Amino acid sequence: MKMLAKGRILVVGGGIAGLTAAERLARAGAGVVLVEKSPYLGGRVARLHRYYPRMCPPRCGLEVLINNIRGFPHVETHLLTEVIDVKKASSGIHTVTLLKKPRRVMDTCTACGLCETACPAEKKTSFCSQAIKAIRGPGDWAHPATFWVDEGMCRGRDCSLCVQACPEQAVDLSQQPEETDLDVQGIIIATGTELYDASLIKEYGYGRLPGVITAMELESFFRPDGPAGGLPVHPATGEPLRRVAFIQCAGSRNANHLPYCSGYCCTVTLKQVEYLHQSLKDVQTWIFYQDIRTPGNREEYYRHVREEYRPVFIRGLPSSIKYRPETGELTVKCVDTLSRKEVRGRFDLVVLATGMAPPALPEFYGIERDGSGFFSGHIPCEPTELRRPGIWAAGSVQSPMDAEESVKSALAAVAQCLVKLRQQPAAFPALDQRKCDRCGRCVKECPYGACIPGSDGYPAADPGDCRGCGICQGGCPLLCINLPGYGSKKIEEVVDKVLTRGGPEMAILLFLCGNDAYPAWNSLIKQQKGKGLEGIMPMVVPCIGAVNAAWVSEALIGGLDGVMLAGCRPDQCHHAAGTSLAATRLDNLKETLTRMRLEPERVSLTQVTIDDSLKLFKEIQNFKSSLEKLGPNPFK
Amino acid sequence: MPPKVDPHKCDGCKGEKEAICMAICPGDLMYLNEDTLKAYCRSPRDCWDCMSCVKACPQGAIETRLPYQLGYYPAKLIPLMGSKRVSWTCIGQDDKVERFSYKNRND
Ligand SMILES: Cc1cc2nc3c(=O)[nH]c(=O)nc-3n(C[C@H](O)[C@H](O)[C@H](O)COP(=O)(O)OP(=O)(O)OC[C@H]3O[C@@H](n4cnc5c(N)ncnc54)[C@H](O)[C@@H]3O)c2cc1C
Ligand code: SF4
Ligand code: SF4
Numbered sequence: 001m002k003m004l005a006k007g008r009i010l011v012v013g014g015g016i017a018g019l020t021a022a023e024r025l026a027r028a029g030a031g032v033v034l035v036e037k038s039p040y041l042g043g044r045v046a047r048l049h050r051y052y053p054r055m056c057p058p059r060c061g062l063e064v065l066i067n068n069i070r071g072f073p074h075v076e077t078h079l080l081t082e083v084i085d086v087k088k089a090s091s092g093i094h095t096v097t098l099l100k101k102p103r104r105v106m107d108t109c110t111a112c113g114l115c116e117t118a119c120p121a122e123k124k125t126s127f128c129s130q131a132i133k134a135i136r137g138p139g140d141w142a143h144p145a146t147f148w149v150d151e152g153m154c155r156g157r158d159c160s161l162c163v164q165a166c167p168e169q170a171v172d173l174s175q176q177p178e179e180t181d182l183d184v185q186g187i188i189i190a191t192g193t194e195l196y197d198a199s200l201i202k203e204y205g206y207g208r209l210p211g212v213i214t215a216m217e218l219e220s221f222f223r224p225d226g227p228a229g230g231l232p233v234h235p236a237t238g239e240p241l242r243r244v245a246f247i248q249c250a251g252s253r254n255a256n257h258l259p260y261c262s263g264y265c266c267t268v269t270l271k272q273v274e275y276l277h278q279s280l281k282d283v284q285t286w287i288f289y290q291d292i293r294t295p296g297n298r299e300e301y302y303r304h305v306r307e308e309y310r311p312v313f314i315r316g317l318p319s320s321i322k323y324r325p326e327t328g329e330l331t332v333k334c335v336d337t338l339s340r341k342e343v344r345g346r347f348d349l350v351v352l353a354t355g356m357a358p359p360a361l362p363e364f365y366g367i368e369r370d371g372s373g374f375f376s377g378h379i380p381c382e383p384t385e386l387r388r389p390g391i392w393a394a395g396s397v398q399s400p401m402d403a404e405e406s407v408k409s410a411l412a413a414v415a416q417c418l419v420k421l422r423q424q425p426a427a428f429p430a431l432d433q434r435k436c437d438r439c440g441r442c443v444k445e446c447p448y449g450a451c452i453p454g455s456d457g458y459p460a461a462d463p464g465d466c467r468g469c470g471i472c473q474g475g476c477p478l479l480c481i482n483l484p485g486y487g488s489k490k491i492e493e494v495v496d497k498v499l500t501r502g503g504p505e506m507a508i509l510l511f512l513c514g515n516d517a518y519p520a521w522n523s524l525i526k527q528q529k530g531k532g533l534e535g536i537m538p539m540v541v542p543c544i545g546a547v548n549a550a551w552v553s554e555a556l557i558g559g560l561d562g563v564m565l566a567g568c569r570p571d572q573c574h575h576a577a578g579t580s581l582a583a584t585r586l587d588n589l590k591e592t593l594t595r596m597r598l599e600p601e602r603v604s605l606t607q608v609t610i611d612d613s614l615k616l617f618k619e620i621q622n623f624k625s626s627l628e629k630l631g632p633n634p635f636k
Numbered sequence: 637m638p639p640k641v642d643p644h645k646c647d648g649c650k651g652e653k654e655a656i657c658m659a660i661c662p663g664d665l666m667y668l669n670e671d672t673l674k675a676y677c678r679s680p681r682d683c684w685d686c687m688s689c690v691k692a693c694p695q696g697a698i699e700t701r702l703p704y705q706l707g708y709y710p711a712k713l714i715p716l717m718g719s720k721r722v723s724w725t726c727i728g729q730d731d732k733v734e735r736f737s738y739k740n741r742n743d
Contacts, residue, residue: 437659441694444650477656477694479719488719495721549694554718557737588645592696596714596725597733635723635737 007031009417010096010184012083015043016403017395018190019065020410021417025188026072028418033182034069034077035098040142041066041079043192047139049222051403052271052301059141061403066143079103080148084362088452089183092390092464096182102175104135104149109170111137111145118165121153127210128217128227128235135162135171139225149173186417189367189375189386190394190410193356196251196258204250204352209323210236211330212350215246215268222275232279234348236328240280243347245332246273247318248289250352260372262355262400266293269353270305277309285311286345288318288334314343321350356400367391374399378574384413387576389448389465392416420464427484428466429473433458435480442472442481447576469575470546474582479550486541491551494537495558506535506627509555509563510620513544515574516610517566524613532621544568544605545578549585552603556593559636562602562627566616569607579607599630638680638700639666639689645697648673657689657698691715691722 007030011022014036022034045051046058069075078100085097105115121134134153138145149162149171156173163171198206198214206212211234220226227235234241246269251257266289273285292313294302305311318334329346336343358373367386370376375393377385384392394413395406438457445451450465451472461472470483479488491509498507512518518540525533537560541547544567552563565586570579583605590600606619639657648668649655657666657675666689667678675697677683683700690698702711712727723737 437656439649439654439656439659441650475694477692492720495718548719549696550717550719553716553723554721557716557718557721557723559737588696591642591645592714592716595699595712596716597727598725634733634735 007421008033008184009186009188010035010083010094010182011188011190013037013043013190013192013395013397014041014077014079015190015192015395015406016045016062016065017192017397017406017410018043018188019062019069020407021188021190021394021414022075023065023068024411024414025417026069026075028414030074030418030421032069032072032075033184034075035081035083036077036079037082037191039080039103039148040138040144041077042142044216045403046142047216048219049275050271052267053298053404055271057141063143079144084179086187086391088449091462092185093183094185094187094390096184096187098180098182100178100180101151102149102177103146104154104171104173104175105147106170106172107144107146108168109146109166110168111147112167113137113147114165114167115147115162115171118161120159120161121155123153126207126213126217128213129220130225130227140223185390186420187391188394188410188413188417189361189391189397190413191359191361191397193359193374193396193400196354196357198250198352198354200257201251201352203320204247204318204350205321205323206352209321209330209350211323211328211348212321212352214250215265215272215351215353218272218349218351222279232276232283234328237348239348241276241283241349243284243286243345244276244349244351245286245288245330245345245347246351246353247332248287248292248353249317250354252355253290258355258357260355260400261293263293263295264400264402265353265355267298267301267402269351270294270302272351273309273311274305285309286314286332286347287311288314288316288332290315290317312345314345316343356396359397361397370399372399378576381574382416384409384416387448389450389462389467390420427468428461428463429468429470429481429483431458431460432480432482435478437478439477441475441477445475445577445581446472447578467575469543469578470541471543471575471578471581474543474546474548474578474585476548479548483542483546486546488548488551488554490539491554494539495555495560498537498560499558504632506562506624506632507560508536508620508623508627509552509560510536510538511544511547511563511565512538512540513567513578514540514542516568516572516612517544517608517616519610520608520613520616521566523611524617527613528617532617535624536620543573543575543578545573545575545581547582547585549589552586552589556598556602556633557635559633561630561633561636562604562623564603564620564623565605566608566619567605569609572609579605598634601626601630602633638677638683638685639698640700641675641677642697642699643672643674645695646674646693647695647697648675649694656692656694660688660692662686662688687713687715691717 011018011034022032080101084099087095089095115135116133119133119135124131135149137147224230276283316334316337318332320333322331376398392413394410442451450462453459473481567579573579593600608616711729714725716723720741722740726734
């Protein structure tokens with residue numbers, strides 16, 4: 001597959017987020033390669049009965065996207081395909097390796113289903129699902145309407161009953177997996193999440209007790225491809241459902257499972273309560289919950305469901321579920337935290353509202369996960385842009401989210417991607433090859449992987465990927481990297497000025513991170529009108545990580561009394577590693593100063609946010625008074 | 637006296653093929669321990685105390701003691717490099733501290 005990499009974007013994952021991203025990019029004229037691991041497009045939304053807030057069937061929305069995508073000649077779609085490797089090829093270009101598994105059914109398939117009838121390989125995956133065959137179709141609705149062979153179940157070419165059954169000769173069991181390399185300019189990762197494994201919540205007995213199901217399984221009850229062909233009946237008895245319990249936060253907001261709230265499950269339960277009451281006159285529904293979390297306009301929906309269908313709300317999570325084989329009933333025991341009484345209820349179905357677990361994605365290309373294991377950028381400034389330039393996250397791979405939020409995040413990723421394709425390169429650092437000894441520290445320290453060694457071993461910042469933080473310049477032992485406008489020269493000029501001026505006045509060099517500390521400093525000089533700031537020489541840097549330790553040394557051995565660095569809090573650093581690198585560099589220098597019998601208190605790193613001008617002022621005053629106690633710098 | 641490397645400060649120049657001290661030592665004496673990725677002097681007797689490594693180490697991890705001909709234990713000479721200046725701090729046997737700093741670059 002040889003194609004033009006420039007302007008071509010790879011979208012990984014064909015759920016609602018990936019489809020939205022692919023369709024919008026294509027409309028904007030970008031070439032798109034859409035890769036989906038499963039045999040069908042649509043992701044989780046395609047397997048729902050209806051989706052809130054408008055209660056549309058999944059076709060609505062998805063079908064428009066898919067049809068548009070099919071109409072674009074510059075979009076390629078690969079199903080049953082995964083990305084197995086991503087490498088940086090050249091400036092702003094990634095080479096991705098795709099592994100395409102065989103579908104073994106060709107496009108001539110008319111979805112007549114004769115092969116499925118003939119197939120002898122059958123299994124039942126859960127108590128409430130219909131048995132599946134090794135060759136099977138798209139179910140109620142999916143795209144494409146073509147069958148496929150499940151490799152894991154197929155008995156192989158010795159069987160070939162499907163091949164014989166197919167009137168179109170569409171089955172080809174000899175198809176083999178294919179690996180291909182592809183160059184692209186950007187990657188949008190929209191691979192969604194896993195649902196939390198309900199069987200890990202031992203007390204609820206999922207997988208062990210018949211009648212305990214997940215919310216995802218309940219969706220299928222209302223679909224023609226569900227356990228009873230769309231009838232809301234008990235899968236074992238065939239009787240209409242009478243009493244259904246929902247357990248919220250199943251495996252969520254719990255230190256032993258998922259510590260966070262997935263945010264969508266409360267509304268999903270309300271929606272499913274509505275499904276049940278709309279299709280069954282006599283059904284009773286109970287909801288066991290900790291808090292009902294329906295922010296924004298979903299609160300209105302909560303009120304509607306509560307008033308219209310009157311489900312029983314029990315505030316508390318069940319401690320146990322028991323199954324009685326004689327009656328097929330499940331007894332749920334729970335302490336109601338409002339009345340402090342124990343409540344017991346008998347149900348024929350218990351639905352676990354499980355949350356979204358971190359995505360199971362291979363660790364390629366050093367893309368980092370956030371604290372919860374999701375793939376997100378700098379929240380809130382660059383939420384979709386990952387720490388590897390040219391790679392964005394869209395949809396629930398970014399954090400647990402519903403369809404609406406997934407679409408929004410896909411649109412944000414598309415916007416960022418298009419900006420990147422069209423933007424002017426920013427100022428990026430220049431390397432003086434005469435001085436560089438190719439030690440590689442800049443390559444290791446660049447938080448974006450933008451500093452890369454060329455074939456001659458000399459590193460260079462990739463203008464397409466560099467975000468101008470200057471961290472490479474701050475770490476370079478030989479001072480041979482210079483970000484335009486920020487080099488050593490400026491420091492030397494300040495030191496020379498202090499030296500020629502002479503005199504006993506205190507002189508302090510203050511480095512200010514351009515993101516937060518510098519604006520805080522600006523407010524400070526307005527507030528103070530210079531008072532209390534005498535002797536301070538401010539110097540702006542793009543990130544506090546851009547300050548080279550040799551600059552601090554230069555100032556100290558040139559006779560300045562102290563050097564202060566003001567950067568962001570490490571967890572707020574706009575370039576991830578800036579503050580922590582600055583701290584390490586200063587700690588090393590302080591140790592050397594101590595050996596030199598020069599007070600380590602002459603250097604200091606402080607953390608300020610943009611509205612911390614008062615804190616900055618206090619820190620400066622404290623620093624000044626500690627320097628006064630120390631007396632003048634002996635190098636003066 | 638040969639260079640002593642502070643294992644807490646040395647970061648093995650981040651495990652690159654050639655650490656700065658290895659590259660700069662005129663006697664080719666500095667090596668990285670392959671397991672710990674910390675620098676060490678492979679043959680202390682051959683060290684001339686030129687202090688190139690001390691000045692060049694970006695982490696300030698290397699220290700040398702003065703040879704006894706110049707100052708007996710515990711006398712120390714500690715360089716610190718700025719961007720255009722170098723400084724020397726000399727701590728004598730009698731604990732007297734003297735400091736010098738010079739411009740050593742003009743570009
Ligand atoms: C029971 C239930 C009910 C819900 N009801 C609603 C609702 O009513 N309204 C609502 O707004 N939201 C609802 N949601 C949430 C909604 O399903 C998600 O928000 C939405 O599916 C997220 O879309 P996505 O594109 O991010 O991920 P997904 O829909 O999960 O799509 C990701 C796609 O990427 C593919 N993929 C995964 N890994 C790879 C890989 N390595 N390579 C290539 N492809 C890969 C997957 O096969 C999948 O097709 C519900 C969720 C559940 C579980
Ligand atoms: S300036 Fe920052 S982003 Fe650019 S190459 Fe240097 S370290 Fe990397
Ligand atoms: S130059 Fe310094 S940090 Fe680098 S290996 Fe040598 S001692 Fe360690």
